[in-house]
Amino acid sequence: MIARMYVVLTVLGFLPVMIVWQILGIDIADGQMLREKGKRQASSLQEIPALRGTIYDRAGRTLAVNTTRYDLGVDPTVQGYAAKANILYAELAAITGRSSSAFRAKVSGRSSQKYALLSRDLSERQMERIRELGVPGVRPDPTFARRYNHQSTFAHVLGHVDTDLVGLAGIEKQYDRFLTGTPGKRIRKRDRRGVTTASVAGDDVSPRHGESIVLTIDLVRQSIVEEELARGVAEAGATWGVAAAMNPRTGEILALSNVPTYDPNRPGAFSSAERRNRAVTDQIEPGSTFKLVSAVTALEEKVAALSDTVDTGKGWHVFGGRTMRDTHAHGKITLLDAIALSSNVGIAKTALKVEPGDLYQRARDMGFGQPTYVDLPGEVAGRLKKPSEWSGTSRTSISIGYEVTATPLQILASYAALANDGLLVQPYVVAERRDFEGNTVWKAKPDSVRRAFKARTARKLKPAFEEVVLSGTAKRAQIDGLRIAGKTGTAHKVIEGQYRRDKSRATFVGFFPVEDPQVALIVVMDEPETSSYGGVVSAPVFQRIAQRWIPTLPQAPGFFNDAAASTSVRETTVPLVEGKPLAIAQSQITAAGYYVKASSVEPESVVRRQSPRPGEVLEHNQRVELVSATDDAADQEWVSDVVDSNLMPNLKGLGVRQAVYWLSTKGITAKIEGNGTIARQYPAPGKPVAREATLVAR
Template sequence: MQKRNTMSENPSKDKAALWRGERQVRLVLVFGGLALLALGVIARLVWVQILNAEEYQRKAQRQYEYREKIAAPRGDILDRNGKRLATSLMNVSFAADPKLVQHKDTLAALCEKVFGKPKEHYLRKLNEKTRFVWLERNQSQSSAAPLLALDIDGLIIRKEIHRQYENLASQLIGFVNADNTGISGLEKQLEPYLRGKDGFLTMQRTATGRAFPAIGAPRQEAVPGCRVELTIDADVQAIVEDELQNGVANCAASAGIGIVMNVHTGEILAMANEPNFDMNNAVTYKPEATRNRAVTDAFEPGSTFKLVIATAATQYGVVQPDEKVDAQNGRYVIQRRTITDHERLGVITFRQAIAHSSNIVAAKTALKVGKENFYATAKAFGFGEKTSIDVPGEIAGALKPTREWSAISLPWMAQGYEVMVTPIQLITAYAALANGGRLMKPFVVQRIVSPDGEVLARQSPVVRRQVMKREVADVVKSYFKAVVDSGTGKPARIEGVSVAGKTGTAQQLDAGNYHTGKYVASFVGFFPSEQPEFAILVMMINPTNGYYGSMAAAPVFANIGRRMLSTLGEAYRAKIARNLAPSKEKLFLDTVQSVVVPNVRGLCAEEAKALLRIHKLDFKRENELIDAAKQIVIAQGVEAGKRVPIWSKVPLTFSDAETKDGAQHMPLLIGLRADRALCEAGRLGLRLEIAGKSGKVVAQLPKAGERVKEGQVCVITMQ
C-alpha cells in the first residue's frame, strides 16, 4: 500500500496565503489604531469644546484679556471756605514691554526730549530682561502730549491719579507717596476716608501689545474718596506762614511755630511750621521738616507759664491786683538758688509784676499759693495731658506730680521751668482765659462728606471744663492786657484793637544743663481783650538775633493780627467793632481798612507782586525793562512797615537781576534795621561793614542800584 505525502504539493501558495493573512492582520491593527486615534481626537474635541469649554475659554482669555485698575481719586481737602488745599488730578504714566518695543533707540530719544532725562537712562530700562518696566510716572497730560499722540508697539500708557497741593499747612496736611497713599499728616490719618475704592476695566491685548477695552466685558467704576472740610482758613494760614518766615529770618532762628485759634469754639484757623516743605515735590523734603512741632514737640515755656501763677493767686485769693509786692531790686535767693529779673524792680503792684514779667514776684507768690493749688491750676488748664486735637503725633508734655517735686520746684515752675508744654497746649490754655475760663477742645476737621453727599463725621465745639470763674478770668485778663499796654509785650500792639498776652523767654535744656546760647522765644495772646475772638501763638526756636520773646515773637504776633483783621470778612469786623467802646470803634475800622507795606526789595517782579497781593496791595512801575523775567526790585516808593489804605499802589523801581559780567545791583538798605540789612545783603552774597551801634541805616555805599559783585564789601551807617 502506497504511503500518503502530508506536505503541500505547492509550498509557494501556502506562503502567499500566510503573507496575505499577516497583512490583513496588520491592516486591521493599523486601521483599528487609526480608528482609536480618531475616536480619541473626537473625544478630546468633545471634552475641550463641549464638556470643558468654559475652562479653556477662560485660559484663552487670560492670554489676551486682563483687568486694568481704575484708580479712585482721593477726596479733596478743603479749607473752611471751600478752597481746595489738596485735590486729585488725572496724570499719565508710561511703561514698556521691552520684548515688544522694536525701535528702542527711537523711543529712548523721544523720552529724553519729553521728560528731560538722558537717553541712556531709558535705554537701560528698555534693555532689561523683563516684560514690564516703568519709564516715567505721574506726568501731566499736557507735558506728555508728544508721546500720547504716537502709536508705539510695546509702549504702555496708564492714567493715574496725581495729588496736587496748594502748598499751605504742609506739616498739618501731609502728603502721599507715588502710589497715592497718605504717608504723613492728615493724609495718613484720614487715609480710610480719603482713598476711595478702585475700579477696573477689562482690556484686550493684540499680538503687538496694543490694548483696547473689551466690549461687553465686566467693568467697575471707581468710587472717589470722601471730602474732608477743615477749620483752617487758607487766607489766615498764608498770612501766618508768610509772617513766620519773615520772623525766623529777622531773628535768625532755626525754626518757628504759629497757631491761630477761635477762642469760643476751639477751631484752628492756622497751624504753621517754619521751615516747611514743597508738598508738590515731596522727594526733596528733609524728614525733620515734616514734623508738626505744634503738637509733637514740648518746650519749657518760660514766662508764658505765668498764666498759671496769675490765675492761681487770683482764684485762691492770695493777692489782689493792686496789692504791693517787693521785687527785691531784681535779685532774690530761695533755697540757696538765685532768681533774677531782667529789670531791677522794687516795690510794685502785682499787676505791674505780671506786666514786667517779674520772676521774683512769681516765685514768691507761688510759695504763698502752695504746691497743691498751683498743681491743680496747671492741671485744670490741661498741662501734662493731651488736648485730644484731631492731629497725628500729639504728645502730652510733662507736668510732674507734686510727690516728685524738689524744694525749688514750685518757685521754678512759677517762672516756667521744670515743666514741658506743647504749643497747642499753651494756646489752648490762653484761649480758655479769653473764653471766660472755659477750656475748649481744639480741632481742625469740621466734616467728612461721602461722594454722594452723606455727612459721615461732624465736629462741634466741646467744652472740656471750666478752669476758673468768669470773674477771675476778667481779673487775670486785665493783667495780660497790662503786659501789652505798658510791659514787656508792647511790640505786640495792634493799632485800633486792645491786645492781651504774654511774652516768654526760656533757656533750652542740653544734656541736662541749660544752654546759654539756646532759647525759645514766644508770645501768646488774644484780641480784642474786652471781647476776645482769636488767640495767636508765635514761638521762635533758637533765635540768635534778639532772643527775648518781646523782640523775636511779639512783633510777628502783631503783624499776623493786623493782616488778619484786614483779611477777615465784614461780619467778623462788624462783630468786633460792636463790642468796642464808641471812642475806639472808628479807630478800629480805620485800622482794618489799612495794611502794613512789606519789604519787597531784592525780590523778582513776580515774587514782589505775589507778596503785595497777599497784603492786599498793588504796585506801579517806576521804570520798564525789556526782559521781565530778570527784573528785581531795587527800591520801593513806600517804606516797609508804613501803613497805607488797602489796595494802594506801591511804586517799585526795577533793575536787571544780573548783568553779563555777573554783577548785580545794590539794594536800597536805608531805613532798615541792621538785621534786615544783613539779610538783604546776604541774598546777594555781599559783606557788610557797619558804622554805628543801633537804630536804622541812614547811609550806604555803594548807593542803591549801583553794580556790585558777590563778596564785595559794602558800608552802612546806623543811627
C-alpha cells in the same frame, strides 16, 4: 504566539475605556475647578484707580490736588503711523527741547517690534497737544502724582505723600483713609496670543473716589503768618520758630507755621528737622507764660487777689537753697504788677500759698500734661510731674514755667481758655469732609474739653494780662486802638544736664480783641541771637501778624475804639507780591486795602510784575494791577522783561524757588546756602543789583 496577540489586542481594547474613565474621573472630581481656572486664564482683572481727595482752604482754594503725568510710547506698526510720524516728532521736539532726529532714532532702534518709548513725564497740557495731532499708534501711559499748589505754604499742616500716594505726614497722614478711596475693577478678555479686549459680559466695578478735605485755615492768613515768622526768625537769628493761631471760642486752628519749612512736592530734598511740625511734636519749658496757671490757681483757691501786695525785694530771693532772680528789682508790687512785669519772685512767693496738689490739678485742668487731641499726627502730651515727684523747689520752679514741658499748641490752648472765659476747647484743623460730588459727609463741631476755671476768674485776669502789653514786658505787641492781652516768656534751655543762660527760647502768646476775643496767637523763637526775651523778638512778630490779619477778618470794624477809628491810617505801602502765586498775591493786596486787576484767572500763575511798584505809598481802595505768567512761554518772556527797579528787593521770607526765579529775571546768578525760606541775602535789600547774589535759607 497567538495567545500573546490576544493579550495585546485585549489591552488595546481596554485602553480607550480606561482613557474615557480617566476623563470622566477628572471631570467629576476636578472639572469645576479646571473650568474656573480656564476662565481666569482667558480673562484679566484691570484695576481702575480711585482719585485721592482734594484739600481746600476754608475759602475753597485748592491746596493739594492730583496730577497726571504721561510716559509716551508708540506702536510704529499701526496703519497710518508712518504718514504722521514726522509731525509727532516735530511736536515732541517743540515740547521737550530735543531734536526730532532723537525721537526718530528711538523708533528705528527699538528693541520691541510693536513698542518704542519716546518721552517720559509729559504734563496733561503737553499730552493734549499730542492728542490733537491725531497720530495713530500713540500709546500714553498715565501715572498719578500729588501736587501742592503753593509749595511750602501750609507744608506742616498738609504734610506729604509717598510715590504710592500714601499719606506720610500732616493732614495727608491723619486723614489718609478718607482721602484714599477704593479702587474699582474692569474685566478684560485675553485670547491665545495674550491680547486683551474689553469683555462685554464683564461687570465693571466703579472706583469710590476719596473724600475731599476742607481746612479751618485761610490761605491769605496762613501766608501772612509764614512770611512774618520767617522774617522774625531771620531778624532774631533764631534756629527755628513756631507760630500758631486759633479761634478761642471754637478751637478752629487759624494758622500754623514752622521755620525752617519744606516743599511737600519734594520732601526728600529736606531734612527731618525741616519737616518737623514743632507746634505739636516739640516739648518746651513754657517759662513765664506758665504764670497764667499760677495766677489762676491763686485766685481760684482764694489765697491771693490781684490787688494784694507781694515783696519782691531787690529782684532776687532764695527758695530751698536756690536763688531766683528777676530782670529788674521791683520792691513791693501788687500781684497784677507781678504778672505785668513778669516778676519771678512775686509769682513764686504767691505760689507758696498754694497747695502743691491744687497747682498740679489746675495745670491739668488747663490742658498741661495731656495731648490737645488736635487732628494732626505726632502730637506729644508734654510732661507735668505729680506732686509726689516734686522736690523742695518744684513748686516755685513750676510756678514760673520750669520743671514742666508743653507743646506750643498746649500753651496756646491755655490762653485760649483765658480768652474764652475759662472754657478749654479742643483745637482742630479740618472743618469738613466732602464726597466726590461735593456733598458734605461730615462737619466738625466745636467741642469744649472742660471748664478749666471760673468765668469770673477769667474776667479778673484779663486786665492783668492786657497790662502786660500796655505797660509791661510786651509793649512791642501794641497796636493803636486794639486791645491785646498776653504774656511773654523766656526759658533757658537745658544742655548736657545744665541750664544755659546763653541758650533760651523766647515766647509771646496772647489774644485780641480783649473785649470779644476772636484770635489767640503764639510765637516761639528757639535760641534767638539778638535777645532772649519774648517781648523783644516774639512780640513784634505777633504785632505784625495781627496788623496784617485785621483787614481779613469780617469783625475787624468792631475791633477798634472810636478814637482810634477816627485817626486810623488811610494809606499804606503796596506790598511786594512779585514772584508769588496769583491766589496769594491777590489776597495780600486785598488785605492791604486795595482792589486787584489781574491779567490772568489762573490761581497758580506767578505774578511777574505789579503796578504801582512795591513800597509805594498808596491810599486805600485804589487799584493795583498784577501781570502774571500762566505758562512756560510767558515765564520765559518775563526773563527779558526787566522789572523797573535797579535795587535789590527784600527777598527774606520767600521760598528759595521764588527768590531764584525773581533773580533770574534780572539776569542775576543766585548762590544758595541751605533750604527752606530766605533768611539772609547779599546784597542787602535796597542795595544796587549785582551780577551775583548769595541767599541763605533756613
